[in-house]
Amino acid sequence: MPNLSASKLDTCFDPFKIREDFPALSTRVHGKPLIYMDNAATAQRPQQMIEACTHYYSRLNANIHRGVHQLSEEATDRFESARDGMCEWINARTREEIIFTRGVTEGVNLVSQSFLRPGLKPVPWQLLCEQTGAELDVIRINDRGELLMDDFESRLSDRVKMLAMVHVSNSMGTINPVREMIAAARAHGIATLVDGAQSMPHMRVDVQQLDCDFYCISGHKMYAPTGIGVLYGRRELLQDMPPYQGGGDMIRRVTFEKSTYNDPPSRFEAGTPNIVGVIGLGATIEYLKSIDFEGAMAHEQSLLEHATAALSEIDGLRLVGTARNKSAVLSFTLDGIHPHDLGTMLDHQGIAIRTGHHCTMPLMDHFGLPGGTARASMAMYNTIDEVDALVAGIHKAAAILA
């Protein structure tokens, strides 16, 4: 007899059960149970991923794509099946559109060098402008931290070469309407790149539905190892892009006169890659497929709602970033209290948050916040109880600091 109640339970997301998969969450800090709310900086890792990495090093360790021996073939299988896993997870058309990188940063650098300006040093946008005379145009935001669509549309023209944007803002949690923006950009023949560092752990991403040309992913923000990431690139574009680094695997045939480039993705994966990182990423995707991801998303939204309401009731607390469409990131300031001091006082209570500029200084200038903000960023394993502990922790911090 089929066990109906069990299958129903599987679709009911339970954050307490999910927590058991993340060993670091049972750490104690300053003698208190860890409440980890710095997920936008890096997420914790599931046991399933940790075991896959351990298994690779202890049972499968070999270089890939080279050996004829069994270990190398098994390692290669695991490595390449992670590519298939990611291809399916973000709904790319083909596995060749999945390039392994070190993370979003390398993905952006790869595109800026190889797509926008082949032959130049890999640099992000501002440096690219300095080197080429290109202009960096910035879309304005409103006081909620939402991009102004009128402003965006007024900047579109045939002169624009690329639209680059974050899917979700790390400092405010704003979910940008990337699908609509990509459609508008494509109507002007503008290439599009989306930074998916903050979206991947918290929402379904479908690159075909978004119709973007490039999508950059960091593993460590989505419960996978550090030092690994993915650049999704539209196949037609990758096909015409030159390599970004020289080394093994990117070349089909070498003579002293000339080398012939390999096809993507190998063309962009020079040298021995981060094999364990890729295998860990693959295991993380398997893990995410095994849980009720939609349930996790709904849970995170309920954390956001609860935290927004609870924090708003604290005297002198100002939420920075109140977009209508938002992920569970709460950036805030407290009257008369420096974010650094608040963070220190919360740390002593076992609560890990981020304070400062979150590497978004122009944004902090926009909001007139020279000291930056305090930022609590949630993940699926955070609980309503932890949000309440955060609120109590802020009250205690304020009492000490006031």
Next chain:
Amino acid sequence: MSLSDPTQQEIVEEFELLSDWTDRYQYIIDLGRKLPEFPVEQKTEANRLHGCQSQVWVVAETHDNSVHIEAISDSAIVSGLIALMLRVYNDRDAGTIVSTPPQFIDAIGLTNHLSPTRSNGLNALFQKIQSIARLTLAKQAS
């Protein structure tokens, strides 16, 4: 543990009386509030030490051998730590400053605040005090 510098030993003994972290930080914050007022017009870019998480402003001058420092931070905790640091180093002669390591920070369990990676400006202040003292010594020698 006993520290060779009597001022630092004094600080350590004061902190031993404070049993939990809230009292220790409360004390640090109070010390910060008692810092001499730092004139607003001195809070210039030139006097600013860069920290990622908080900012510190400092002015220093030398009288004969001794180094006089005034400093403040936008963070209450860092201001308190500045007060402790000034208690150890302010108006002391350059030779003593250079030969006195800040052992008290470690001894009162606040090591992470002085770490260069913490980037709260306190380490930058310590380096600044040391470099002024070294410069003073170098001038004397020449």
